[in-house]
Amino acid sequence: MRYDSIDSVRDFYGDGTVYVADKNRVTVLDENLFNVESLHPKCDGDHWVANEVVVALGSDVSRKKALEALRLLIKRIESEIEKGH
Numbered sequence: 001m002r003y004d005s006i007d008s009v010r011d012f013y014g015d016g017t018v019y020v021a022d023k024n025r026v027t028v029l030d031e032n033l034f035n036v037e038s039l040h041p042k043c044d045g046d047h048w049v050a051n052e053v054v055v056a057l058g059s060d061v062s063r064k065k066a067l068e069a070l071r072l073l074i075k076r077i078e079s080e081i082e083k084g085h
Contacts (some may be wrong), residue, residue, distance in 0.1 A: 012036035015059040022052045 018029040018036065036056050057066050 010037075012056060014056065016057045016061065018057075019055040020049075020052050021055070 013033065013035050015032050016034065018031065018034050020027045020029065034056065036054065055066075055070070057063075061069075
């Protein structure tokens with residue numbers, strides 16, 4: 001996938017770790033062939049994300065690289081808040 005085509009992506013699949021967090025806890029899902037659409041590979045129904053944040057790390061993403069990307073994401077969100085978005 002070309003990096004500039006990510007806007008059209010709706011479903012995410014991969015190998016790695018998925019973190020699901022809300023303000024009270026973090027759940028870690030270590031799965032092979034995870035599906036971010038349903039969050040659980042053996043899930044029959046949909047999982048709606050309401051008050052949670054989902055972070056999915058691909059198998060080739062180190063925790064150090066993930067932290068760098070998440071810091072950039074935090075800056076982006078903070079900037080949007082300051083602009084009133």
